[in-house]
Amino acid sequence: MTDFTEVKKLMDETGNAVSQLRQSQEQAIAEFKKHGETLGETKTKQDLIEKDIAGIIQSLQEIKKAQSVSNSQPKDGLSDEQREAKSALFKHMRGGRLSDSEQKALSTITNPDGGYLTSPDMTGRIIQRIHDNSPVRRFANVKTTGKDTVNGLIDNGRNSYSWGFQGNTPSATNTKEFGHYEIKVKKLYAYPTATTEMLEDADYDIEGMVIADAAQGFAEGEAYGFLLGNGVLQPRGLMTVATAYTGDNTRAWGTVQKFKTGANGDFAATPNGGKVFIDAAMSLRGAYRAGAIFGMNRFTFAAAMKLQDSDGNFIWQPTWNLTDSPFGMILGIPVVPDFDHMADIANDSLSIFVGNLNQAYQIADRRGVNVIRDNITNPDVVKWYFTKRTGGDVVNSEAVRFIEFKA
Numbered sequence: 001m002t003d004f005t006e007v008k009k010l011m012d013e014t015g016n017a018v019s020q021l022r023q024s025q026e027q028a029i030a031e032f033k034k035h036g037e038t039l040g041e042t043k044t045k046q047d048l049i050e051k052d053i054a055g056i057i058q059s060l061q062e063i064k065k066a067q068s069v070s071n072s073q074p075k076d077g078l079s080d081e082q083r084e085a086k087s088a089l090f091k092h093m094r095g096g097r098l099s100d101s102e103q104k105a106l107s108t109i110t111n112p113d114g115g116y117l118t119s120p121d122m123t124g125r126i127i128q129r130i131h132d133n134s135p136v137r138r139f140a141n142v143k144t145t146g147k148d149t150v151n152g153l154i155d156n157g158r159n160s161y162s163w164g165f166q167g168n169t170p171s172a173t174n175t176k177e178f179g180h181y182e183i184k185v186k187k188l189y190a191y192p193t194a195t196t197e198m199l200e201d202a203d204y205d206i207e208g209m210v211i212a213d214a215a216q217g218f219a220e221g222e223a224y225g226f227l228l229g230n231g232v233l234q235p236r237g238l239m240t241v242a243t244a245y246t247g248d249n250t251r252a253w254g255t256v257q258k259f260k261t262g263a264n265g266d267f268a269a270t271p272n273g274g275k276v277f278i279d280a281a282m283s284l285r286g287a288y289r290a291g292a293i294f295g296m297n298r299f300t301f302a303a304a305m306k307l308q309d310s311d312g313n314f315i316w317q318p319t320w321n322l323t324d325s326p327f328g329m330i331l332g333i334p335v336v337p338d339f340d341h342m343a344d345i346a347n348d349s350l351s352i353f354v355g356n357l358n359q360a361y362q363i364a365d366r367r368g369v370n371v372i373r374d375n376i377t378n379p380d381v382v383k384w385y386f387t388k389r390t391g392g393d394v395v396n397s398e399a400v401r402f403i404e405f406k407a
Contacts, residue, residue, distance in 0.1 A: 084101075084102070085119060086119035086121070086122065087102070088102040088103070089116055089118070089119065089371075090206070090207055092116070092373065093206065093210065093371070093373055093384065094199050094206060115370045115371055115372035115385070115387070116370065116371055116372075117368045117369065117370055117371075118368070118369045118370070118371055118386075122207075122211060122369075123368060123369045125211050125215075126211055126214055126215045126218065126369055126386075126388075127215075127365075127369075128215075129211070129212065129215030129216070129219065130215050130218045130219045130222060132219075133215070133216065133219035133220075133223070134218075134219045134222040134223050134226070135223060135295070135336065135338040135339050136222065136223070136226035136227060136238065136339075136357065136361060136363075136392070137222055137226065137363060139293060139336075139357035139358060139361075140226070140357045140358060140360075140361040140362065140363045140392070141357075141358050141359070141361065141362050141363065141395075142363045142364075142365060143362065143363070143364050143365070144365045144366075144367055145185075145364055145365070145366060145367070146366070146367050147366070148184060148185050148366065148389070149182060149183065149184050149185070149364075150182070150183045150185075150362070150364035150391070151180065151181070151182050151183075152180070152181055152362070152395070153180060153181075154180065154181050154253075154395050154396060181362070181393060181395045183235075183362060183364045183391045183392065183393050184391050185364055185365070185366045185389040185390055185391040186225075186233055186234055186235060186389065186390065186391050187233075187387055187388075187389055188218055188221045188222070188225070188387070188388050188389070188390055189217070189221075189385060189386065189387055190213065190214040190215075190216075190217030190218050190221070190386040190388075191217060191383055191384070191385060191386070192209065192210045192213035192214050192217070192383070192384050192386065193213075193381055193382065193383045193384075194206065194209065194210075194381070194382050195380060195381055195382075196379075196380055196381070196382065199382060210384060214369075214371075214384070214386040217386070218386070218388060222390065223339075223340065223341055224237075224341045225237060225392070226238060226361070226363070226392045227239050227339060227341045227342060228240060228341055229392070231393070235363075235390070235391050235392035235393065236392065236393045236394070237392075238353065238357075238360070238361055238394060238400070239342065239343075239350055239353070239402070241254065241255070241256050241394045241397065242254065242255045242256070243255060243256050243257070243258045243350070243402060243404075244256075244257060244258070245257065245258060245259075245260075247283065248283075248285075248398050253397060254394070254397050255397055256394070256397045256400055256401065256402055257283060257401050257402070258350065258401065258402040258403065258404045259276050259279050259280045259283070259401065259402070259403055259404065260276070260404050260406045260407065261273075261276045261403060261404065261405050261406065262275075262276065262407060263405070263406075263407055264347045264348070264405065264406060264407045265345060265346050265347040265348075265349070265405050266345065266405060267303065267304075267307060267405075270307070270308055270309075270310075271308065271309050271310035273307040273308075273315075274307045274308075274309060274315035274330075276403055277294070277304075277315060277330050277331060277354070277403075278331065280352075280354050280401040280402075280403055281294075281330075281331050281333060281354050281401070283401055284354070284355060284356075284399070284401060285398070287359075288355060288356045288359055288360075288398070288399040288400075289333070289356070290356070291356045291358060291359075292333050292354055292355050292356045293333060293334050293335070293336045293354070293355075293356075293357070294330055294333055294334070294335045294336065294352060294353070294354045295336050295338075295339045295342065295352065295353045295354070295357075296335070296336075296337055296339060296342055296351060296352045296353075297337060297339055297340050297341075297342045297343075297344065297351070298337045298338075298340070299344050299345070300337070300342070300344065300345055300351045300352060301327070301335060301337035303345060304316060304330065304335070304352075305328075315330055315331075316328055316329070316330050316335065317329055317330070319334075333354065345405050346405065347405065347406070348404060348405065348406050349404070349405045350402045350403070350404055351403065351405060352402070352403035353400055353401065353402050353403070354400070354401050354403070355399050355400025355401055356399045356400070357399075357400070359396050359399035360394055360395070360396050360397070360399035360400040361392060361393070361394055361395065361400075362392065362393060362394075362395040363390065363391070363392045364390065364391045364392065365388075365389070365390050366388070366389035366390065368388075369386060369387070369388045370386070370387040370388070371384050371385065371386050371387075372384070372385040372387075
């Protein structure tokens with residue numbers, strides 16, 4: 001696709017060149033006359049200059065033609081086949097009768113498991129809405145795959161190294177440990193519905209409604225699954241992994257360290273209530289504190305905002321950076337109170353985590369979103385079964401810590 005800014009720049013530069021050449025032509029003719037050159041010589045040089053100008057004008061016309069062609073091209077980034085399939089899909093979703101060419105176009109996005117794959121731009125719009133409303137997804141590491149399983153190596157971050165000098169045989173002081181992880185994608189469903197009257201209304205934005213409803217359903221499913229999923233028909237949730245009170249060098253890999261608040265079902269009394277935040281955050285290595293967040297639900301956040309030190313200073317502090325930390329910070333680490341499915345404060349509850357989710361949690365997305373139309377189950381209502389495949393698991397248990405409300 002032509003870059004219109006660049007085209008305009010080239011046209012301006014070429015126009016300037018034409019003007020300069022014409023000035024040069026006039027100056028050349030004056031010089032020729034001044035030095036007594038023959039009219040034949042002057043005519044020859046003039047012809048050469050005019051030939052150059054004609055070549056530049058031709059280039060200008062070609063640029064204008066390219067710009068005109070680019071302006072006529074659609075801006076959705078889809079091929080003609082994809083655009084035809086998208087149009088046929090939405091006509092099918094409305095229940096319209098498809099022509100032979102539309103049936104052919106729709107066959108290009110048929111899913112072997114049944115239904116149809118949504119168009120790339122529709123899939124992108126759904127995924128973007130999910131990203132905006134699924135808190136774990138916003139911070140986790142996400143991989144897209146064409147398979148049902150994602151495999152990888154887990155690095156404990158303790159690199160092997162040695163000091164020496166030239167001629168010495170290096171010897172490793174630490175053995176670098178790797179583990180293997182396997183994340184299987186699971187099916188997640190969303191069920192947008194519409195009445196037949198809505199479908200018959202040509203002005204009703206069925207596409208927008210379906211995308212919004214499907215994305216919201218997926219986002220709610222992910223918000224639960226990536227935190228509390230059981231790992232069977234769901235992802236394994238962040239807060240469901242094994243925990244221990246011991247540090248990184250002593251507890252088993254795959255186990256997350258947790259810290260007690262010092263009171264059952266509550267923070268410790270002032271001025272000690274904020275100490276657990278210090279203990280948990282400072283137990284993370286520097287590589288994991290960079291990019292870390294405090295995650296909790298809004299009720300826990302409200303309680304944390306009221307904690308004070310011995311001088312009456314609140315441990316929570318607001319910030320002017322409304323992009324990266326709109327809900328303020330604790331110990332300079334952004335607070336994110338969007339994890340609605342995390343436990344409310346109660347005896348022994350794990351209601352807060354701190355860590356770098358991009359290092360700690362891996363999400364695996366199977367490419368594509370599938371849709372099936374159902375107008376049989378209820379004659380007055382049309383339901384669309386949207387399916388996406390996604391999985392998740394904790395892959396680095398040292399990059400996150402939990403806070404437990406326990407004495």
